[in-house]
Amino acid sequence: MKEIHEGDHLICTDINHYSFCPRFLFYEHCLTGIRPRTGMMDIGKEEHEEEEFRAKRRTFTAYEVAEGEREFRVRLYSPKWRLVGILDELVKTPDGRLYPVEYKFSSTVRDPHRLQLAGYGMLIQEQFGVDVPHGFIYLIPKKKAVKVPLGEARYAEIQAILTQMWTIIEQEQIPPPTPDRAKCASCEFRRFCNDV
Numbered sequence: 001m002k003e004i005h006e007g008d009h010l011i012c013t014d015i016n017h018y019s020f021c022p023r024f025l026f027y028e029h030c031l032t033g034i035r036p037r038t039g040m041m042d043i044g045k046e047e048h049e050e051e052e053f054r055a056k057r058r059t060f061t062a063y064e065v066a067e068g069e070r071e072f073r074v075r076l077y078s079p080k081w082r083l084v085g086i087l088d089e090l091v092k093t094p095d096g097r098l099y100p101v102e103y104k105f106s107s108t109v110r111d112p113h114r115l116q117l118a119g120y121g122m123l124i125q126e127q128f129g130v131d132v133p134h135g136f137i138y139l140i141p142k143k144k145a146v147k148v149p150l151g152e153a154r155y156a157e158i159q160a161i162l163t164q165m166w167t168i169i170e171q172e173q174i175p176p177p178t179p180d181r182a183k184c185a186s187c188e189f190r191r192f193c194n195d196v
């Protein structure tokens with residue numbers, strides 16, 4: 001059993017990775033320091049930074065609001081779930097609504113993206129005390145914002161996932177491999193998974 005300390009936390013990106021393959025969580029939190037840094041990580045970071053500059057010039061119509069304000073790299077935290085996140089963009093409307101926007105270097109919105117966004121939505125609800133019924137994934141290659149429904153059912157799902165994630169970390173139990181073995185071919189953790 002691993003002892004969980006006061007400062008231990010998960011990040012919203014962990015939800016994304018866990019959804020892609022549950023073993024990512026084990027390798028990143030129970031066998032820390034083994035993750036190789038890949039070129040794609042550096043490209044992704046650079047694209048995010050460039051996108052922030054471009055976003056400052058965009059109108060709000062892509063987010064279905066006439067006007068508003070935006071904040072970038074917003075820090076979010078839930079002491080209850082020991083979950084933190086740095087959101088790419090937070091859209092604020094004049095009547096007090098808040099929408100999370102996450103940038104992805106992808107041409108489609110995938111389930112791990114949706115779950116990561118739901119993590120941010122849940123954190124915004126908890127931190128600012130407002131309902132967050134939807135958010136947006138901004139697909140960088142397509143220059144397109146895709147609306148993603150969130151809401152209570154999605155947040156309940158995130159809470160169930162977070163409970164599973166903390167159980168894996170506490171019990172230091174390696175989860176089964178992803179059933180979609182096509183993911184393993186280019187996985188950065190491939191050399192640690194001897195059973196796939």
Ligand code: SF4
Binds near residue numbers: 177
């Ligand atoms: S090699 Fe396959 S099972 Fe192992 S971590 Fe990667 S995706 Fe998951």
